[in-house]
Amino acid sequence: MKISFLGHSAFVLSDTKRVVIDPFLTGNPSASVSAEELGPVDMVLVTHGHGDHLGDAVELAKKHGAVFVAMHEIALFAKAKGVERIEPMNIGGTVEVGGVSITMTLAVHSSDFEGGAAHAAGFVVGMGGHRIYHAGDTGVFYDMTLIRELYAPDVALLPIGSRYTMGIREAVKAVDLLGPDVVIPMHYGTTPLIPQDPAEFRKAVGSRANVVVLMPGESFSF
Numbered sequence: 533m534k535i536s537f538l539g540h541s542a543f544v545l546s547d548t549k550r551v552v553i554d555p556f557l558t559g560n561p562s563a564s565v566s567a568e569e570l571g572p573v574d575m576v577l578v579t580h581g582h583g584d585h586l587g588d589a590v591e592l593a594k595k596h597g598a599v600f601v602a603m604h605e606i607a608l609f610a611k612a613k614g615v616e617r618i619e620p621m622n623i624g625g626t627v628e629v630g631g632v633s634i635t636m637t638l639a640v641h642s643s644d645f646e647g648g649a650a651h652a653a654g655f656v657v658g659m660g661g662h663r664i665y666h667a668g669d670t671g672v673f674y675d676m677t678l679i680r681e682l683y684a685p686d687v688a689l690l691p692i693g694s695r696y697t698m699g700i701r702e703a704v705k706a707v708d709l710l711g712p713d714v715v716i717p718m719h720y721g722t723t724p725l726i727p728q729d730p731a732e733f734r735k736a737v738g739s740r741a742n743v744v745v746l747m748p749g750e751s752f753s754f
């Protein structure tokens with residue numbers, strides 16, 4: 533399993549399939565690749581409709597013939613925009629796509645998109661014997677304990693930027709509730725509104741988990 537950070541909340545998970553999550557590349561000052569340069573992807577996952585998450589998802593799904601996985605309303609929006617393969621879902625549900633299991637989890641956050649609104653969410657992606665939790669945009673919430681009990685993610689991708697999501701203090705609590713082996717911080721430093729020092733986060737997490745700080749363009753393999 534290789535986890536590549538593209539900047540902000542955008543990641544590619546590569547194992548049996550290539551799964552891109554929240555591909556905000558065009559207009560993202562921290563993006564490590566352009567939407568045109570991004571290699572082929574099998575699936576495009578979108579946690580919620582805000583532009584810094586939906587980003588280039590529709591265009592990438594169309595270009596690569598990828599399966600677009602998102603909240604029901606956002607998936608229908610993508611279909612109306614010309615995406616052929618969609619997997620609409622909602623919080624608490626799981627879909628199996630090409631041997632990859634995708635569970636949609638709660639996120640505590642607002643969300644709208646061009647012409648609609650839909651609840652924000654997160655994902656647990658099960659692939660190659662691993663379970664990766666992408667929290668989307670969210671504050672910390674106690675039901676992260678349920679995510680741990682039901683899905684036991686080994687890697688958690690957590691926002692730490694504060695203002696719009698958890699900050700460091702809350703993300704440390706999330707690590708306590710989720711119990712992952714590895715934590716990768718996201719959603720910080722992209723703009724001056726969400727400054728954060730990942731070294732401070734690592735220090736605050738201490739021995740709870742291995743904090744892997746990725747710069748845009750960097751990858752973590754395990």
Ligand code: ZN
Nearest residue numbers: 580582641669
């Ligand atoms: Zn958001």
